[in-house]
Structure formats: structure tokens, C-alpha cells
Amino acid sequence: MLLKTFRWSFAVTALGLALGVWYGGWTAFGVIAILAVLEISLSFDNAVVNAGILKKMSAFWQKIFLTVGVLIAVFGMRLAFPVVIVAVTAKKNPIDAVNLALTDKDRYEQLVTDAHPAIAAFGGMFLLMIFLDFIFEDRDIKWLGWLERPLARLGKVDMLSVCLALIVLLITSFTFATHAHQHGGAHADKAQTVLVSGIAGLITYMIVGGLSGFFENRLEAEEEAEEEREREGERPAVVLAGQAAFFMFLYLEVLDASFSFDGVIGAFAITNDIVLMALGLGIGAMYVRSLTVYLVRQGTLDDYVYLEHGAHYAIGALAVILMVTIQYQINEVITGLVGVLLIGWSFRSSVRRNNALAGEGAEAEEADAARVP
Template sequence: MIFLDFIFEDRDIKWLAWLERPLAKLGKVDMLSVCIALVVLLVSAITFGAHAHQHGGAHADKAETVLLAGIAGLITYMIVGGLSGYFEDKLEEEEEREHEEEEEAARTGKPKSAVRLAGKAAFFMFLYLEVLDASFSFDGVIGAFAITNDIVLMALGLGIGAMYVRSLTVYLVRQGTLDDYVYLEHGAHYAIVALAVILLVTIQYEIHEIITGLVGVALIGWSFFSSVRRNRALAAAEGESKANETEAVLTS
């Protein structure tokens, strides 16, 4: 669902334009991502879940378990997304109301309750950020199952990863890196869908952790180098344009 919601949105910057452009047009259809997710879930339950392996090599019909888990995950994702959108709208309403009251206070000369307005805006911002944090936590925990089923390793990895990612995110924001390497977001979402496919396949077949890790690293690395090539091409085009302008001025 994270990948589908990303790929069905029409964006100004496209990495794999041959794929993203037609999918963005399909994204205009309401609830398309939910329908595709349910179809994939149904197919996975019928194909992988019906012939899943138990410990010891025996076969077991896990179609019901796959369907139950998938529907529960889908409901959770939609609830978190709905709450996120609700709090975001509320925050925008509070900001607009605060702006209107500021203008009215400036017109009439009456003091406004800055504490109340700031408190309400901060409250909705807090709820909005908490819901966003919950959504990323769900994503991280589910993705960890694609690497290992050891709870201790998962807890250590997610804990270290949370601290590292936070520091890395703050650094990237301050340096403006994500604005320079515009395809990194695309690469991350393609890595997410790769993990999703691997998780579905591992219902029946075992996939080595090295393969799972390398797939994500390869996609993000590919997007990084694509961003570097794009920046170099833009810089070369800009330099050529300036050279042409200088030549035209000298000629005239």
C-alpha cells in the first residue's frame, strides 16, 4: 500500500518515467491501490498460502491465516492513513483560523489569545506526528520480518536503525541532500515493494537474508547514482546555456 499510494500519485519528478507516467494516470481511479492490494492478497493466499511449509518440511494450508493477516494489515494501514489525513486537515484549519484571528485583531486592535491558538495548533501537530511515526513503525517492523524472525535481532536492529535514521534524516534535511538527489525517495519506495514481494514469496519458499538485503541496497544505490547523473546532466546543460549566452553577448 505504501508503494501503490506513492506510484499512483502524479509527481513532477519521475525516475522510471516509462513506468511511473502510465501508473500516475491510472491513479486517478478511486480506491485503485486498495483493490490491487486485495487482489494481490487473494492471489497470494491461494497460491502461496495453500501450499505453505511448516517447520519440519510438512505442507500446511495457511490461506486463512494469510487472508486474516493481510486484511488486518490493510485495515490498520487505512486507519493510520485516515487519522493522519484528519489531523493534517485539522492542523491546516487551525492555522487558517489563527491567521484570520490575527488579521481581525490587527484590524480591531483587540488582543488575541495566542496561548490558546498555539496550544491547539501544537496539539494537532503532536497528534499528526504521532500518527506518522506509528505508520513508519509499522513499516519498519513488517519489513524486519523479511530479514529475520529472531525477535532479539529485530529489536536491536530497529532500535539502532531508529537512532541512526533519525540522525541521518536530520543531517540530510540540514544539508538539503534530498533536494539534490531527487530519486532517492523513488528508490526507497521500490525497495519497499521489493520487500513486500519477498515477504509474500516467503510464505511458501525460503529466501536467504543476504538476497533480501542486497535487493534493497541495490535499488537505493541505483536511485542515488541516477540522481548523480541527473545533476551532472543539468549542470552541463546549464554551463552550455551560459556559454551560449556569453558568446551571443560577445558577438553582439
Template sequence: MVLKTFGWSFAITALGLVAAVFYGGWQAFGVVAILSVLEISLSFDNAVVNAGILKKMSAFWQKIFLTIGVLIAVFGMRLVFPVVIVAISAKIGPIEAVDLAVSDKEMYQQLVTDAHPSIAAFGGMFLLMIFLDFIFEDRDIKWLAWLERPLAKLGKVDMLSACIALIVLVITSMTFAANAHQHGGMHVDKGQTVLISGVLGLITYMVVGGLSGYFENKLEEEEEAEQEAEEEAKKTGKPVSAAVMAGKAAFFMFLYLEVLDASFSFDGVIGAFAITNDIVLMALGLGIGAMYVRSLTVYLVRQGTLDDYVYLEHGAHYAIGALAVILLVTIQYEINEVITGLVGVVLIGWSFWSSVRRNKRLELEGSTAEA
């Protein structure tokens, strides 16, 4: 099971490390290895959340997530995304941005750093909305019941998540991003930049999440009607058309997963510049880490881990909330990536431990009842 799920990740790791040695020697090997660990540690909560969505999808779309999704994650977010940031920030073409990344790595890193407020605001708002929608939903299983019960009651107020997110964004733009800064001789208003980027992150979440939710509901309706359609097909000999809507629903869920992964990868991409500004090494290291995150997602789905350890999803979403806050704070203050990774690990570890205790308690209560 482990080899089947993580086989491609092991293979990509070997190829990536060998490529690093040929590219820059053993020093490059060490950099790629460190970046891989950084990506995995920062994105473990991403795997847990993704698993909750991926388990609703068919085996076919799980394979798409591991193949096409990986290409998007590795080449899109880990290689193309930093180049696009530089191209937009410096108002140059993509080819010139690539040339800059190769010929003037210091300038390339500086341009990406200057674009960090926009990235942090966009990703922070997207992740904050995921967290708020989760904690304001009334769930049968509650982890921190003393906190989640009153929040679930507040969640009955329409559009509360969006209102709170906008309030947080306005406060962020007036505090962390309040001071203007100089870049290239131009006066840039960080507050306005952060405000616009945050609104775009909010809009992206609403559009993609709304479409995903809509088609997910349609998928459930189609699954209920599928049996009737199959019975009708047997009688009439006509093909079943229910799979069309199922495919459309799965596509939008896949799209939602990719946007979610992109938001999670912001901190990894920015954090990677603290280790290296070589885009080749960055793509290799973060790409290897992205493979493991995807394999871990599929592993959690196939093992039914989220069903056995019911608080894991809660812990992951609390980690998302913490990451959203950290991203917004980094608009003004620098926070070490180790701290970012540890926050997620601690919250997920705590939720796992709570799940184990719950399972033991239920098992003990069942044994007592039988006795």
C-alpha cells in the same frame, strides 16, 4: 553536523557492544555487530521514506522521533514484539513468553517462525499500499517516466490501490499460503490466517494513513492561517491557538511514522532469528541498527538530501514494493536476508546515481544557456 546527528547512535553502539561482551563474551560482541549491520542494510529505504515525512515536522517532533520514537522502536518492535508473537501463537501470558525465551530458546524460535505467515501478510500488505499509493500518484518529477506516466493515469481511478492490494492478498492466500500445516497436533489453515492478517494490515494502513493525511492537510491550512492569527494576537493581545491543531497534526504524522517503522522492522526481526535466538542479543543488535536508521533519517532532512537528489524517494518506494513482495513470497519460500537487503540498496543506489546524472545535466544546460 555528523557528530551532532549521529552522536547518540555512536554512544548507544559503544554501550551496546560493551554490554554484549559482559553478557556473552566476544562471540556475543560479534553477533550484536552483525545484527546491527543487518538492521541498517534492511532499513536504509525506511530512512529515506521517513525523511520525506519528517521534513514536514517541526524540530520538536524530530526530537520526539529520535527519543520516544527510539524507545518504541527498540523496546517495542525489537524486544516486546517477538515476545507478543510468541504469547499469541502459544496462547500463553507475556511473562510465560519471556520465561520461554530465556529457558527454551529453541521452542521460542519455533513459535516465532510459525507466526511468520501472519507477520509477513500484515507487513507485506501495509508496505504494498505505501508503494501503490506512491506509483499511482501523478508527480511533477518522474524517475522511470516510461512506467510512471501510464501508472499515474491509472491512478485517477478511485480506490485502485486498495483493489490491487486485495487481489494480491487473495492470490497469496490461495497460492503461497494454500497448504495447511500441522502445529501442536492442530490443523491450521494458513490461507485463512494470511487473509485475515493481510486485511488487518490494509485496515491499519487506511486508518493511520488516512488520519495522518487528514491532519497533514489541516496542518498546512493552519500554517497559512498562522500569520493572520499572529497579527490578530498582536492587535488584541490574546494568545494564538493555531499551535493546538499543529500539535495534533504532528502527532498523527508521528504515529504514521511509527507504524511505518514497525512494518519495515518485520523482516529484520524475523531475519535476526537466522543469526541468534537470544532476545537480549537481538534487542541490542537491532536496537543499535534502529538508532542509526533514525539518525540517518534526521540527517537526510537537515542536509536537504531529498531536495538535492530528487529520485531518492522514488528508489526508496520501489524498494518498499520489492520488500512487500518478498515478505509475501516468504510465506512459503525462504529468502536470504542478504538478498532482501541488496534489493533495497541496489534500487536506492540506482536512484541516487540517476539523481547525480540529472543534476549534472541541468548544470550543463544552465551553463550552455548562459553562454
């Protein structure tokens, strides 16, 4: 199972490292390896959340996620996205932006860095909405009950997550964004950029998440109706799985894009060579994709029930970190460690829960055996 799921990741790793040696020697080999590890550490929580969504999809759409989705993740977000940023912010056509990335790497890095506030606001708001909607939902299984029970009660208030997200965005735009630059009239421009980008991230979440949720609910209703018809001996109706799966797939891609923002920006701390960046982050993205499918096929989220909670708390932490980085620089190691620690904590809690349930089951069996004459 492990080899079958990760075989493409292993192949892309070997190819990417070989291309790196051919392109820039063993130094490039080391840079690509570091970037791949960076991407995996920053996106492990992404894999867990993706797995929670992907397990609802058919094997066909899981395969689409690993093929078409990888092309979007690797070539779209890790290669084309930084170029698009430069083209938009510097008002250049895409060809000039590519030439700039290949010939004037320092200028290219500066332009991407200048666009960071807008990127952070968009991605931060999208991720924050995912976190808020998760913690305000009343779930049967609770990890941090002392926190999640009162939040679930608060979640009964309509549009609470949207209101809180907008409050966070307003505070960010008039604090971090205002102080991000100290050059004359740049304050208002920066605050406006952050505000508009954050609202765009919120709208994107509501559209994509709303459509995926709508078709998912519709699919569940159709499945219930189909089961009822089968019980009555009627011919089953056609289930609209294609639409539901498509919008869930679209939601996954936007989610991946939001997660990749910090990885793309953080990569500039290691190299400003767009070729090495695309190779290293692309390899990391492949492993995140494969890990997502592995978690689904192994049923890991069902066995370790708090993992999804830990991943969503990591998403909330990443959203806050993205907002803070509008003004302050935060080392990517810290960002990665926060996610790893939260997921590790949730995994340990899941193991302890499983051991406790197993112990209770053993005690119940012993009690039953003792009552047998």
C-alpha cells in the same frame, strides 16, 4: 553535523557492544555487530521514506522521533514484539513467554517462525499500500517516466490501490498460504490467518495514513489562512500543528514496525538469543533513526530528487518479498541488496540529473554572456 546527529547512535553502539561482551564474550560481540549491519541494510529505504515525512515536522517532533520513537523502535519492536508473538501464538502470559525466550530458545524460535505468515501478511499489505499510493500519484518529478506516467493516469481511478492490494492478498492467501504447510486441515487455517492479518494491515494503513493525511491537509489549509490574515493585517490563527504532527509520528511508528518484521524474523538465522537480538537490532534501529534526521537536516531529498522514488520501489519489493516468504525462505542478504541497489540506482540517476541541469545552466550563462555587447 555528522557527529551531532549520530552521537547517540555511537554511544548506544559502544554500550551495546560492551554489554554483549559482558553477556556472552567476544562471540556475542560479533553476533551483535552482524545483527546491527543486517538491520541497517534492511532498513535504509525506511530511513529515506521516514525523512520524506519527517521534514514536514517541526524540530520538536523530530526530537520526539529520536527519543520516544527510539524507545518504541528498540524496546517495542525489537524486544517486546517477538515476546508478544510467542505469548499470542502459544497462548502464554507475557512472563511465561519471557521465560521461554530465555530458557528454551529453540522452542521460542519455532513459535516465532510459526507466526511468520501472519506477520508477513500484515507487514506486506501495509508496505504494499504505501508503494501503490506512491506510484499512482501524479508527481511533478518522475524517475522512471515510461512507467510512472501511465501509472499516474491509472491512479485517477478511485480506490485502485486498495483493490489491487486486496487482489494480491487473495492470491497470496490461496497460493503461498495454502502451500505453506502440508499437514491435514492446516491449509484452510493458514489461508484464513494470512487473509485476516493482511486485512488488518490494510485497515491499519487506512486508519493511520488517513488520519495523518487528514490532519496534514488541515494544517496546510490553516497555514494558507494564516498567511492570508497576515497579509490583511489580522492576528494569525492558531495552527493545529500538534495533531498533525502526532498522527504523522504515529504513521512513522507503524511504518517502522512494518519494516522491522523482516529484520526480527531474519535475525533468527543468526541467533535465537533474545538478548543478543535486542542489542544488535536496537543498535541498527538507532542508526536508521539518526540517518533519517541527517537526511532531513542536510536536505538530501531536495538535492537528490529520485531518492524517494528509489526508496518506495524498494518498499514495493520488500512487500512482495514478505508475501513470498509465507511459503519460501528468502535470504536476508537478498532482501537487503534489493533495497540498496534500487536506492543506489535512484541516487546515481539524481546525480546525473543534477549534472545535466548544471550543464544546461552553464550553457545558458555562456549564451547570455555572448549576447552582451
